[in-house]
Every structure is written in C-alpha cells, then in structure tokens.
Amino acid sequence: MNAPVSQLAAKQKTNNTPELSFEFFPAKTPRMERNLWRTMGQLELLNPGYFSMTYGALGSERDHSLNMVSSMLKEGHVPVAAHLTSAGHTRDSLIELVQHFHNEGVQRIVALRGDADMVEGGITDVAVMVEELLGVADFDISVAAYPEVHPKAKSLQADLAHLKRKLDAGAQRALTQYFFDADVFLRFRDEAEKAGITQQLVPGILPIHDFAKVTSFSSRCGANVPEFMHDLFAGTEAGSAEQKQIGIDHATKLGETLLAEGVDALHFYTLNMPNLSFEVARNLGVSKGDVSVSKAA
Numbered sequence: 001m002n003a004p005v006s007q008l009a010a011k012q013k014t015n016n017t018p019e020l021s022f023e024f025f026p027a028k029t030p031r032m033e034r035n036l037w038r039t040m041g042q043l044e045l046l047n048p049g050y051f052s053m054t055y056g057a058l059g060s061e062r063d064h065s066l067n068m069v070s071s072m073l074k075e076g077h078v079p080v081a082a083h084l085t086s087a088g089h090t091r092d093s094l095i096e097l098v099q100h101f102h103n104e105g106v107q108r109i110v111a112l113r114g115d116a117d118m119v120e121g122g123i124t125d126v127a128v129m130v131e132e133l134l135g136v137a138d139f140d141i142s143v144a145a146y147p148e149v150h151p152k153a154k155s156l157q158a159d160l161a162h163l164k165r166k167l168d169a170g171a172q173r174a175l176t177q178y179f180f181d182a183d184v185f186l187r188f189r190d191e192a193e194k195a196g197i198t199q200q201l202v203p204g205i206l207p208i209h210d211f212a213k214v215t216s217f218s219s220r221c222g223a224n225v226p227e228f229m230h231d232l233f234a235g236t237e238a239g240s241a242e243q244k245q246i247g248i249d250h251a252t253k254l255g256e257t258l259l260a261e262g263v264d265a266l267h268f269y270t271l272n273m274p275n276l277s278f279e280v281a282r283n284l285g286v287s288k289g290d291v292s293v294s295k296a297a
Contacts, residue, residue, distance in 0.1 A: 018266055027272060046282075073105050082108070086122060090120070094132070173200035185201075202263075206268075251277075
C-alpha cells in the first residue's frame with residue numbers, strides 16, 4: 001500500500017534529505033520489463049518520494065502505460081506519479097482517464113501537453129488542464145519547466161509567464177528539463193523568482209549512458225550539451241562502461257552543486273537504466289546502506 005503524498009513529504013522534511021524521484025517509461029520487451037521491476041524494487045532502498053511513469057497517448061502505448069501504472073500501484077511500495085498529456089484527447093476522454101487514475105489510487109499526476117496532435121474538443125492549455133484535473137480530485141500535480149527555454153517559446157519571459165500560469169492554476173511544482181550545467185538551472189531559478197514564481201522548481205538530472213545518443217535527442221528537445229561535456233567524453237566508446245562512469249561522475253558533481261545551492265529535490269530521468277541514477281544518489285549520500293543495483297538493468 002502506498003503512503004499518502006502528505007506523509008511522504010513530511011517524512012522527507014523531517015529527515016532533512018532531498019526528495020528523490022525517478023522517471024521511467026513502459027518497457028518494450030518482457031525481459032526489459034522484468035529488469036525494470038527488479039531495479040525499481042532496489043531503488044526503493046533510496047526511500048524515493050515517488051516513481052513516475054511516462055504516458056503514450058495513442059493505442060498500445062497508452063494501454064501499456066496504464067497497465068504499468070496500475071501494476072506499480074498494486075505491487076510497489078513507492079507512490080506513483082502518472083504522466084498525462086492533453087494531446088490526443090478530447091476534454092471528455094481526458095476527464096474519463098483522470099477518473100480512472102483516481103479510482104486506481106493515483107494521487108500524483110505530471111500534467112503535460114504532449115507531442116501527439118491535438119484533437120477537436122481537446123484542451124490545448126496546460127493551465128486549463130490543471131484546473132480540470134483538480135476538479136476531479138485533489139491531486140498533487142507537477143508540470144514541466146524549461147531552464148533553456150521551450151523550443152517553441154517566443155522568449156524566456158514568455159516561457160516563464162506560461163509556467164507561472166500553470167503553477168497558479170494549482171500545480172505544486174515544476175519538474176525541469178534535464179541540463180548539464182548547474183548555472184543553467186540557477187540562472188533560471190533567479191529569473192523565475194523575478195517573474196513571481198514561488199512554487200518548487202525541481203531540477204531534472206539525466207546521467208549519460210551513451211554520449212552520442214543523448215546528444216542526438218537533446219538537440220530535438222532543447223537541451224544544450226555544453227562544449228565541456230564533449231571534452232569529457234572525447235575519445236570514449238559509445239555506450240561503454242567508461243562513458244557510463246563519466247556520466248555518473250558528472251551527474252554526481254551536478255547534484256552536489258545543486259544541493260549546495262539549496263535545492264531540496266532531484267528528479268532523475270533514468271531512461272529505464274536506473275542503475276546509473278542509483279549510483280549518483282548513493283554518491284550524494286542519500287541512500288540507505290551499502291547497496292547496489294544489478295548491472296543487468
């Protein structure tokens with residue numbers, strides 16, 4: 001049985017430790033799913049605030065996402081945040097899905113627009129989406145933020161204004177896109193404060209497993225890969241143990257800097273390879289005991 005969100009938040013504050021969250025996507029094969037379940041069980045040793053599961057808005061991807069969320073709620077011991085996108089849904093179908101999540105016991109939702117095409121009668125504004133979700137139940141809602149500005153935003157100021165609307169609609173926090181330079185987040189936090197944003201900003205951390213792959217998809221989602229990162233990985237083999245270790249070391253230093261600057265939560269984009277995120281968390285001193293995640297994950 002999952003503990004209520006309020007209890008988990010209180011426990012984190014009492015322990016004076018940063019809240020950790022880990023993001024997964026539905027595994028594509030039975031073997032990958034078995035590994036994912038095993039490593040999620042081991043990640044529970046970190047006492048995370050929650051696990052989050054991404055959402056495929058169409059067809060079999062949607063069904064797989066829903067099934068994974070349901071299974072995580074029934075079989076796990078960590079609260080689950082269900083990702084939900086407005087794209088691909090009418091308002092009525094979105095509300096029906098939210099009611100399903102509520103009936104399943106979901107208390108946390110990550111509310112996003114999504115990449116699928118909007119449909120007639122759909123909700124195009126995430127701020128409106130947040131209001132609709134809260135009309136169903138008193139969910140703990142997170143939204144997305146972009147320290148390096150959303151690729152489709154006209155400016156940083158416009159992006160921050162949009163973020164403020166989402167938060168003022170009732171979202172409790174914003175989870176940021178991953179970044180590789182702590183100064184990117186710290187500058188963004190300063191600008192958000194100037195824009196009147198007072199809710200929690202949670203930095204997203206992605207430990208690199210394969211530099212070429214991460215560089216490729218970063219170019220599509222507006223995350224800059226600084227030159228010093230290219231220097232770190234120069235001369236290393238793609239996806240090698242050496243690259244993974246460099247990724248762990250870099251993410252550890254990034255986390256140390258953020259925590260030293262007063263950050264009280266970290267959101268890990270695991271890419272379904274949570275062993276890297278686990279090692280980073282252990283390096284940061286937030287794990288319980290001398291434990292490790294299976295390298296098969």
